[in-house]
Amino acid sequence: MALISDESLERVKQAVDIVEVISAHTDLRRQGARWVGLCPFHEERTPSFSVDAQEKLYHCFGCGVGGDTIKFVEEKEGLGFAEAVELLADRYGVELEREQEDPRAEARRQQRRRLGELLDRTAAFYTSYLWDSEEAGKAREYLGGRGLGEEVLRAFGVGYAPSAWDQVLLRGQRAGFKVDELRSVGLVQRGRGGGEYDRFRSRIIFPIRDRRGRALGFGGRAMRSDQGAKYVNTAETDFFHKSHLLYGIDLAKEAIAKAGRAVVVEGYTDVLALHQAEVREAVGVMGTAITEEQVAALSGMVDEVVLALDADAAGQEAMLRAQRVAAGRQMQLRVAAMPAGEDPAEMVVAEGGAERFRALVEGAVDLTAFQVGLVLERTDTSSPAERDRALTELAPILAGLGETASRDDLVRQVAERLDLEPALVMGRLTAARPLSGGASESPGRGNGAPRASQRRGAELTSRERRERALLAMCVALPAEGGEYLTRLTDAHLSPTGVRAAAWLREHPEDPASNLPHDDDELAGLIAELVILAHDEPASAEAMELNYLLLEQRRLEAEIAAAGERDDYESRATLSRERAALVERIARAERVGG
Ligand SMILES: [Zn+2]
Numbered sequence: 001m002a003l004i005s006d007e008s009l010e011r012v013k014q015a016v017d018i019v020e021v022i023s024a025h026t027d028l029r030r031q032g033a034r035w036v037g038l039c040p041f042h043e044e045r046t047p048s049f050s051v052d053a054q055e056k057l058y059h060c061f062g063c064g065v066g067g068d069t070i071k072f073v074e075e076k077e078g079l080g081f082a083e084a085v086e087l088l089a090d091r092y093g094v095e096l097e098r099e100q101e102d103p104r105a106e107a108r109r110q111q112r113r114r115l116g117e118l119l120d121r122t123a124a125f126y127t128s129y130l131w132d133s134e135e136a137g138k139a140r141e142y143l144g145g146r147g148l149g150e151e152v153l154r155a156f157g158v159g160y161a162p163s164a165w166d167q168v169l170l171r172g173q174r175a176g177f178k179v180d181e182l183r184s185v186g187l188v189q190r191g192r193g194g195g196e197y198d199r200f201r202s203r204i205i206f207p208i209r210d211r212r213g214r215a216l217g218f219g220g221r222a223m224r225s226d227q228g229a230k231y232v233n234t235a236e237t238d239f240f241h242k243s244h245l246l247y248g249i250d251l252a253k254e255a256i257a258k259a260g261r262a263v264v265v266e267g268y269t270d271v272l273a274l275h276q277a278e279v280r281e282a283v284g285v286m287g288t289a290i291t292e293e294q295v296a297a298l299s300g301m302v303d304e305v306v307l308a309l310d311a312d313a314a315g316q317e318a319m320l321r322a323q324r325v326a327a328g329r330q331m332q333l334r335v336a337a338m339p340a341g342e343d344p345a346e347m348v349v350a351e352g353g354a355e356r357f358r359a360l361v362e363g364a365v366d367l368t369a370f371q372v373g374l375v376l377e378r379t380d381t382s383s384p385a386e387r388d389r390a391l392t393e394l395a396p397i398l399a400g401l402g403e404t405a406s407r408d409d410l411v412r413q414v415a416e417r418l419d420l421e422p423a424l425v426m427g428r429l430t431a432a433r434p435l436s437g438g439a440s441e442s443p444g445r446g447n448g449a450p451r452a453s454q455r456r457g458a459e460l461t462s463r464e465r466r467e468r469a470l471l472a473m474c475v476a477l478p479a480e481g482g483e484y485l486t487r488l489t490d491a492h493l494s495p496t497g498v499r500a501a502a503w504l505r506e507h508p509e510d511p512a513s514n515l516p517h518d519d520d521e522l523a524g525l526i527a528e529l530v531i532l533a534h535d536e537p538a539s540a541e542a543m544e545l546n547y548l549l550l551e552q553r554r555l556e557a558e559i560a561a562a563g564e565r566d567d568y569e570s571r572a573t574l575s576r577e578r579a580a581l582v583e584r585i586a587r588a589e590r591v592g593g
Contacts (some may be wrong), residue, residue: 014093045403057527063328066527126159126205136160147349152276152461161200170269186234207267213250244293247284255280273345278353289318299329332502334364470546476538492550
């Protein structure tokens with residue numbers, strides 16, 4: 001395949017005027033070092049869209065989109081990468097040269113193909129083991145007991161992992177795969193003694209596939225009570241990012257496109273049961289909340305997503321972010337409230353259950369209205385303190401809607417229930433809005449509660465805010481930054497943060513000059529970091545403080561994990577480490593002000 005040469009790509013990038021390109025879609029005006037305007041990707045009345053003319057990057061603090069000029073043209077004109085480059089080259093008079101493909105890219109593709117084959121082979125092994133082995137008898141009984149028939153189990157490739165420690169390891173090696181390869185796709189893991197063993201043992205296996213039906217990882221449900229975690233998933237690998245995948249999407253995609261709607265449930269067996277009951281637009285999120293990435297994956301396919309999951313239990317911050325992404329992509333998130341203590345799988349296998357479930361989906365209410373209802377339901381409106389608490393909780397939910405008619409409706413409802421003037425409720429939304437982005441916020445103050453803001457920065461978790469603040473400072477102060485980038489491990493960072501840190505390590509000089517064009521999320525985050533680095537103050541003290549706070553999070557996670565393993569000795573050691581760290585943080589906070 002003939003590719004655009006790196007040199008011509010570079011010339012196009014130098015020639016383009018990002019302010020001019022974007023000005024065709026929205027009015028921009030200069031504000032200090034950047035240009036700002038109303039976001040051309042989501043509806044808003046106050047500008048949260050920023051353009052950095054020097055770095056040639058854009059980022060919306062409202063809906064989170066971002067990237068370089070090529071990305072903007074891709075998104076706005078609905079073009080592929082190469083087409084967008086051609087359009088810009090034409091417009092700015094750059095002659096494009098083509099070249100043969102990099103042999104390394106070809107090698108990488110081949111390796112991916114090989115690992116894909118390994119995953120498919122292993123999935124097939126698990127499936128045959130479920131149906132043919134004596135050992136899997138209990139698993140077959142369990143699945144049958146949940147009302148799942150052979151047809152649907154076969155369609156989803158459900159399988160069983162033997163109790164032996166090395167079946168997958170040995171079979172993989174016999175088929176010519178290296179232990180490293182088996183480990184890189186998460187099929188085997190290294191034990192304390194250094195030996196490798198199968199990750200999944202004595203578990204019902206649910207292959208997790210992409211849209212095209214390729215297995216990327218597995219979910220395993222324990223069959224014995226002494227197995228520790230009830231569910232184990234493939235660890236995050238280059239192949240497998242659980243938060244990006246939707247269980248069953250390969251089999252649901254046609255029905256989803258036809259219905260113009262996706263029904264999102266929590267568990268593997270929920271998806272199976274619904275497909276068996278002919279609700280074929282059902283997919284699973286494999287967690288309690290739907291992620292931003294999953295919402296993004298569904299956008300373009302549907303304009304409505306019905307959540308038949310426990311929206312009450314799901315983290316409110318996570319839901320707010322999902323809502324924000326959905327709103328930015330003209331999608332509606334709705335909630336089908338399940339009766340307490342009943343999951344979709346149980347409902348649809350019962351007599352008349354499929355009809356009941358469909359009725360719930362048809363009657364689904366808007367997610368924001370649902371969340372507002374939840375808060376109001378829990379509020380004792382006779383107590384002024386309670387009413388105030390409710391307002392504090394509601395402000396970010398309502399502010400997340402932006403300046404829309406549905407927000408104004410909900411504001412009126414809230415005012416009525418809490419017996420307040422609508423103007424007062426509205427005032428709380430505006431008053432709670434922070435003046436500047438996440439990075440400038442004192443990291444020591446974050447108490448976990450989301451603040452009212454139409455800016456995405458304020459809806460991130462406090463850990464993500466710290467992570468972004470630190471990474472932006474690594475861009476602003478590359479010398480100190482390099483050191484922190486080596487100290488930061490996967491345990492400190494969110495999955496996106498891990499990829500951003502890796503990108504900054506690989507591109508220390510000029511992180512934004514060659515944004516990845518096959519990973520929108522990463523490209524958007526890098527654009528955001530570079531824009532923040534230009535705008536927000538950075539200092540060695542603030543970096544250290546942010547790092548220590550991330551370190552505290554890491555230790556807390558380790559302490560919790562040790563507790564779960566009943567490893568009291570490690571827990572005590574880690575707790576002492578945490579105490580020392582907390583003192584260092586207090587000192588750093590005094591220095592950093
Ligand atoms: Zn936007």
